[in-house]
Amino acid sequence: MRGRDFRHVVRGSKPVSRSLPAFLLLLSASCALAEPYVQWRQVGYAIPEPLAGLKGDATRGRRLVIDRSKGNCLACHRLPIPEEEFHGTVGPSLYGIASRLTEGQIRLRVVDEKRLNPATIMPGYYRDPKHFHRVAEAWRGRTILSPQEVEDVVAYLMTLKEGEK
Numbered sequence: 001m002r003g004r005d006f007r008h009v010v011r012g013s014k015p016v017s018r019s020l021p022a023f024l025l026l027l028s029a030s031c032a033l034a035e036p037y038v039q040w041r042q043v044g045y046a047i048p049e050p051l052a053g054l055k056g057d058a059t060r061g062r063r064l065v066i067d068r069s070k071g072n073c074l075a076c077h078r079l080p081i082p083e084e085e086f087h088g089t090v091g092p093s094l095y096g097i098a099s100r101l102t103e104g105q106i107r108l109r110v111v112d113e114k115r116l117n118p119a120t121i122m123p124g125y126y127r128d129p130k131h132f133h134r135v136a137e138a139w140r141g142r143t144i145l146s147p148q149e150v151e152d153v154v155a156y157l158m159t160l161k162e163g164e165k
């Protein structure tokens with residue numbers, strides 16, 4: 001009985017079956033967000049090892065620092081991204097950051113600036129969600145960036161050797 005009803009529904013409603021691929025895509029996207037938190041190790045003022053041993057991609061990283069729903073770094077920092085009009089000045093300019101800090105020092109700042117300055121307003125992009133309960137529903141149990149995205153942003157920042165002219 002039930003089976004027949006089901007077949008009937010599927011046959012009779014084309015739009016549902018057509019939207020299935022889109023639905024499965026969404027489902028896999030949200031599963032990716034719920035990936036388990038990867039522990040990292042701070043040594044001095046740096047995280048010397050890439051998160052999850054991943055290799056970053058500077059081109060993707062450049063997109064992530066612009067993306068308002070991801071890094072949104074331009075809200076607070078100046079960067080050599082001339083096609084974006086507004087650059088914030090709340091944080092220091094990131095021009096030439098790779099000539100001031102090592103890769104590991106940059107990684108710790110992106111992952112959790114609060115380790116260096118507990119009072120900072122800079123968000124920790126990869127803090128362990130189990131330690132934070134007073135967060136908006138949408139972020140509960142999640143990090144702002146994935147390990148791959150952190151590595152992409154770090155790879156992009158490592159290309160910034162030149163100071164602001």
Ligand code: HEC
Nearest residue numbers: 071072073075076090091092106109113117120121122123
């Ligand atoms: C809400 C504002 C804000 C946002 C958004 C923000 N930052 Fe920051 N950032 C700061 C401030 C303020 C500091 C200065 C240090 C501090 O407050 O501890 C800082 C410091 C830094 C530093 C160290 C700079 C130095 O010269 O030592 C790096 C690297 C950095 N941020 C990278 C980023 C990246 C990459 C992003 C985006 C993924 C980002 N920040 C997003 C506010 C922000």
